[in-house]
Amino acid sequence: MSEHLSAEVVIIGGGLMACSAALALRRMNRSVLLLEQGWCGAQASGVNYGGVRRQGRPPIQLPLAQRSHAIWQRLPELIGSNCEYTISGHLKLARNEEEMASLEDYRAQAEEFGLQLELLGRAALRQRYPWLGDKVAGGSLCAGDGHANPRLVAAAFALAAKRHGAIIHEGTTVETASFDGKQFTVRASNGLEVTAKFLLNCAGAWGAAFAEQFGEHVPEYPIYPNMWVTEAMPKLVEPNVGIVGGGFYARQVARGNFVLGGGRGTGQLAIGSTRPTSASMFASMKMAYEFIPALQNALVIRSWTGVEGALPDHQPVLGPSATTPGLFHAFGFSGAGFQLAPAVGEVLAELVVDQATATPIQAFSIARFSAHNRGS
Amino acid sequence: MSEMLNEPRIVIVGAGPAGVRAAEVLVAAGLRPVVVDENQRAGGQIYRQPPAGFVRSKKQLYGSESAKADALHHTFDRLRSAIDYLPETLVWNCDGQQLDLLRRGQQQSLPYSHLILCTGAIDRVLPFPGWLLPGVYTLGAAQVALKAQGCVIGSRMVLVGTGPLLYLLAYQYAKAGARIAAVLDTSSFSGKLRAAPDLLKQPLTFAKGLYFLAWLRCHGVRIVEGVQKIAVSGEQKVEAITWHKNGRAETLECDAVASGFGLRSETQLADLAACAFEFNQLNQQWLPQRDGAGRSSVKGVYLAGDGSGIAGADAAELAGKRAALALLEDLGQSVDLRETRRLDRALHSIQGFRRGLERAFPAPVEWARECADEEIICRCEEITAGELRHSVKQAGTVEINRLKALTRVGMGRCQGRVCSAAAAEILACSTGKSLAQVGRLRGQPPVKPFPVAVGVVQNSVANSEREIA
Numbered sequence: 034m035s036e037h038l039s040a041e042v043v044i045i046g047g048g049l050m051a052c053s054a055a056l057a058l059r060r061m062n063r064s065v066l067l068l069e070q071g072w073c074g075a076q077a078s079g080v081n082y083g084g085v086r087r088q089g090r091p092p093i094q095l096p097l098a099q100r101s102h103a104i105w106q107r108l109p110e111l112i113g114s115n116c117e118y119t120i121s122g123h124l125k126l127a128r129n130e131e132e133m134a135s136l137e138d139y140r141a142q143a144e145e146f147g148l149q150l151e152l153l154g155r156a157a158l159r160q161r162y163p164w165l166g167d168k169v170a171g172g173s174l175c176a177g178d179g180h181a182n183p184r185l186v187a188a189a190f191a192l193a194a195k196r197h198g199a200i201i202h203e204g205t206t207v208e209t210a211s212f213d214g215k216q217f218t219v220r221a222s223n224g225l226e227v228t229a230k231f232l233l234n235c236a237g238a239w240g241a242a243f244a245e246q247f248g249e250h251v252p253e254y255p256i257y258p259n260m261w262v263t264e265a266m267p268k269l270v271e272p273n274v275g276i277v278g279g280g281f282y283a284r285q286v287a288r289g290n291f292v293l294g295g296g297r298g299t300g301q302l303a304i305g306s307t308r309p310t311s312a313s314m315f316a317s318m319k320m321a322y323e324f325i326p327a328l329q330n331a332l333v334i335r336s337w338t339g340v341e342g343a344l345p346d347h348q349p350v351l352g353p354s355a356t357t358p359g360l361f362h363a364f365g366f367s368g369a370g371f372q373l374a375p376a377v378g379e380v381l382a383e384l385v386v387d388q389a390t391a392t393p394i395q396a397f398s399i400a401r402f403s404a405h406n407r408g409s
Numbered sequence: 410m411s412e413m414l415n416e417p418r419i420v421i422v423g424a425g426p427a428g429v430r431a432a433e434v435l436v437a438a439g440l441r442p443v444v445v446d447e448n449q450r451a452g453g454q455i456y457r458q459p460p461a462g463f464v465r466s467k468k469q470l471y472g473s474e475s476a477k478a479d480a481l482h483h484t485f486d487r488l489r490s491a492i493d494y495l496p497e498t499l500v501w502n503c504d505g506q507q508l509d510l511l512r513r514g515q516q517q518s519l520p521y522s523h524l525i526l527c528t529g530a531i532d533r534v535l536p537f538p539g540w541l542l543p544g545v546y547t548l549g550a551a552q553v554a555l556k557a558q559g560c561v562i563g564s565r566m567v568l569v570g571t572g573p574l575l576y577l578l579a580y581q582y583a584k585a586g587a588r589i590a591a592v593l594d595t596s597s598f599s600g601k602l603r604a605a606p607d608l609l610k611q612p613l614t615f616a617k618g619l620y621f622l623a624w625l626r627c628h629g630v631r632i633v634e635g636v637q638k639i640a641v642s643g644e645q646k647v648e649a650i651t652w653h654k655n656g657r658a659e660t661l662e663c664d665a666v667a668s669g670f671g672l673r674s675e676t677q678l679a680d681l682a683a684c685a686f687e688f689n690q691l692n693q694q695w696l697p698q699r700d701g702a703g704r705s706s707v708k709g710v711y712l713a714g715d716g717s718g719i720a721g722a723d724a725a726e727l728a729g730k731r732a733a734l735a736l737l738e739d740l741g742q743s744v745d746l747r748e749t750r751r752l753d754r755a756l757h758s759i760q761g762f763r764r765g766l767e768r769a770f771p772a773p774v775e776w777a778r779e780c781a782d783e784e785i786i787c788r789c790e791e792i793t794a795g796e797l798r799h800s801v802k803q804a805g806t807v808e809i810n811r812l813k814a815l816t817r818v819g820m821g822r823c824q825g826r827v828c829s830a831a832a833a834e835i836l837a838c839s840t841g842k843s844l845a846q847v848g849r850l851r852g853q854p855p856v857k858p859f860p861v862a863v864g865v866v867q868n869s870v871a872n873s874e875r876e877i878a
Contacts, residue, residue: 072808072811075810075811075814079814184814184815185815188804188814188815192803192804263861264821264822264858288790305851308504308681309853309854310504311502311504311509311516311518311854314864315516315864315865315867318861318864318865319864319865322861322865328861329861329862329865330861330862331860331861332822332858332859332860332861333855333858333859333860333861333864334820334821334822334824334855334858335820335824335853335854335855336853336854336855337853
C-alpha cells in the first residue's frame with residue numbers, strides 16, 4: 034500500500050528538535066509533515082535526565098542556550114504546559130582546588146555571554162546546602178538554570194505542533210531520502226512517500242545515516258547515558274546538581290524522587306535495544322552518595338538508558354547541508370540537547386523561511402567534518 | 410565465557426514446584442545447578458513453608474495438598490547437598506549473561522550459561538472503591554500470612570474476587586479456625602456449568618474444587634456467586650463490604666477483605682533476559698514465548714511454571730521437569746523419550762483444564778468500563794483511572810508504555826507489577842482496542858526496589874563469585 038503526500042517541509046525524526054521545529058514552522062505558516070519511527074519524544078528526548086542548564090556548556094553553545102532559556106520561560110503559552118520545568122538553580126561541584134580553578138575560569142568565559150554564575154567556597158556552600166557531604170571543595174551556582182520532565186516536554190511540543198496544523202506520522206520509519214534538484218522525496222517502510230521543498234534531518238542517533246544519503250559523512254556514534262531513580266524521599270535538594278568531570282548528576286523532583294545518572298548503559302542502534310548497566314549505576318551511586326549522603330536511605334526503583342547520537346568533538350551538527358540546498362541538519366547533540374531544543378526549532382524554522390538566522394551556529398556546521406569525508 | 414562452555418553454569422530462579430523438579434532432573438543427570446529463591450525456605454507460594462520452629466502440621470497448612478507439599482519439600486531436602494542453594498535472595502536484574510542478586514543485604518553477580526526461570530505468579534489486582542483501606546489484602550498476601558506466619562488477616566473476613574484460589578484460600582482459612590463472613594464470587598454459577606466439560610479433563614482436580622465448595626457450604630460459610638459492584642468502606646480501616654446481585658445491594662460488616670481476580674505470571678526476568686513475548690488469549694497477558702518443552706526465544710533460557718502462563722502447581726512440577734530435560738537435550742545428553750512424551754501429554758491435558766478454569770472464573774469484563782474516574786489505579790504514584798482516560802482523550806495515547814511516560818502509571822515502587830493489568834484494561838477500554846493492541850509494559854531493572862546503601866558498598870564480582878562457588 035503506498036500513499037503520496039507533499040508539504041513544504043518534511044522532517045525526519047520526532048524528537049524534541051523535530052517537534053520544536055515543527056511548531057516553529059507552523060507558527061511561521063509553513064506546511065509541515067513530520068515522520069517518526071516510534072512515538073514522538075520516546076527516544077533520547079523522552080528518557081534523558083531532564084537537566085535544563087546552560088552552566089558547563091562550551092561558550093560556543095551559549096548564544097543558542099541563552100536563546101533557548103528565554104523560550105523555556107514561555108512554555109505554558111507556547112505549548113500549554115510547563116512540563117514540570119523548575120528554575121531550581123544548577124550547582125556544579127568541585128572536589129579540589131584544581132577543579133575550583135576550572136569553575137573560576139569558566140565563570141569568566143560565561144560572563145561574556147551574559148550568564149551569571151556565583152562561586153561558593155566550601156564553608157559558604159555547606160552553609161547554604163547543609164545536605165552536602167564533606168568531600169566538596171566548592172561549587173558554582175547558576176541560579177537561572179533548572180530541570181524539567183523530559184517524558185512530557187517533547188510530547189507536549191508534538192501535541193502543540195499538531196494543534197497548530199503540523200501533520201505527524203508516528204510509527205513511520207523513513208528508509209530513503211533523496212533530492213532531484215528541485216524537491217526532496219522521502220520514502221518510509223510503510224509505503225508512505227512524501228515530497229517537499231525542504232528537508233530537516235532531526236533523526237538523532239540516526240542522523241548520520243540520513244546525512245550519508247546526501248554524500249555527507251559524519252562520524253556520529255550512539256551513546257547510552259545510564260540513569261536511575263529512587264522512590265520519593267522528603268524534600269531536601271533544591272538545585273540540579275552536577276560535578277566537574279561529570280561522574281554523576283542528580284536532581285530531586287517535586288514529588289520527592291531523586292533522578293540520577295552517570296556512566297553509560299549499552300544497546301544497539303535500535304528502538305527497545307537499550308539497557309542500563311549495574312556497573313555504571315553502582316559507580317554513579319558511590320559518587321552521588323559522597324556528595325548527597327541522605328541517599329543512603331533511598332531505594333532505587335528503576336534504572337534505564339536511551340540511545341543518543343554523539344560526535345567526537347561533543348558538538349552537534351546544526352545548520353545547512355554542505356551538499357544539498359534546502360536540507361538542514363540538527364542531530365548529534367552528544368547528550369546535551371534537551372535545553373537547546375526550543376531554540377534549535379526556531380533556528381531551523383528561520384533557516385527554512387529566511388535562509389539565515391541571527392543566532393551564531395557556524396561552529397556546528399557539518400562542513401567541519403569535510404576533512405574526514407571520503408572521496409565522493 | 411569460554412570456561413562456561415566447557416562446564417555449564419545452570420541457574421534456576423525459584424524454588425517452587427517448577428524449580429525444585431527442574432533441579433531434581435538436573436542433579437539426576439550429574440549436574441550441579443544453582444537454585445536462587447526469594448523465600449526463606451523452598452516450596453514456592455503454593456507449598457510455602459513456615460519458618461523453622463512453627464508447629465502447624467503440613468496437613469493443617471496445605472489440607473488436601475499436604476502429600477504433594479511433603480513430597481516436594483522432601484525432594485528438595487534430598488537435593489540440598491547436590492546443588493548450590495541461595496535462599497532469601499532477590500534476583501533483581503538479568504543482563505543476558507549474568508544475574509544481579511541482592512542477598513543478605515549484599516550485591517552479588519552470578520554469571521550463567523543456562524537459566525531456568527520459575528518465577529511464579531502474582532494476583533491480578535482490579536481496584537474497587539476502598540481497595541486501599543488498611544485491612545484489604547490480595548488473596549496471595551492473605552495466604553502468605555496464613556502459611557508463613559500462622560496469622561489470620563481478621564476476625565471476621567470476606568473473600569472476594571474470582572478464580573480457584575478464592576475457594577482454596579477460604580477452605581484453608583476456615584480449616585485454620587478463622588471466621589469467614591462470606592465468599593463473594595464475581596463469576597457466575599452458569600459460567601462454571603459451561604466450563605464443566607473442560608474441567609472434567611482433570612477429574613481429580615475438579616473433584617477437589619467441588620469438595621472445597623461443599624465443605625465450605627457444609628460448615629456454614631456463605632457463598633454468593635455472580636456479585637457485582639464491590640465496594641469496601643470504613644473510616645480508618647475496613648468496616649463493611651457492599652455488593653450488588655441481581656440489581657439488589659447488600660452490605661456485610663467485616664474487618665478484613667482478601668481479594669483477587671485470577672493470577673498473572675511474573676515475567677520481569679524473562680523480559681530482562683530479552684525473551685520475545687506474545688499475547689496469550691487464555692491468560693489475557695503478554696507472556697514470554699516458549700515451545701512445548703519450555704525453551705524461550707533466547708538460547709539457554711528456559712521457562713517453567715506459573716511464571717510463563719498460569720497452569721497451577723501440578724503443571725508446574727511437570728513443566729519444571731520438562732524444561733530441565735529440554736536443557737539436557739540441548740547440552741547433547743540423551744534423555745528418556747518416553748518420559749518427555751509422558752510429560753508433554755500430561756501438560757497438554759492440563760492446558761484443557763486451564764481453559765475451563767478461565768471460562769468458569771473469568772475476570773470481570775465490565776470492570777474497566779465501570780471503574781470510577783476517581784479510583785486510584787496506580788497506588789505507588791497515586792494515578793487515577795480518570796487521569797489515564799484523560800491522557801487517551803487529550804494526548805491520543807494508545808499504547809501502554811506511552812501511557813506510563815505521560816501519566817507515571819506503573820512508575821513507582823512496584824514498577825507496574827501490581828497496577829499494569831488494571832491500567833492496560835482501562836487503556837484498552839478507553840481506546841476501544843484489545844489488551845493485545847495496547848501492548849506490553851517494558852520492564853527495567855531492578856525487578857524490586859534495590860537499596861542505594863547496598864550499591865554504594867557492593868563487593869567486586871570476583872568476591873561474590875567465590876562465595877557462591
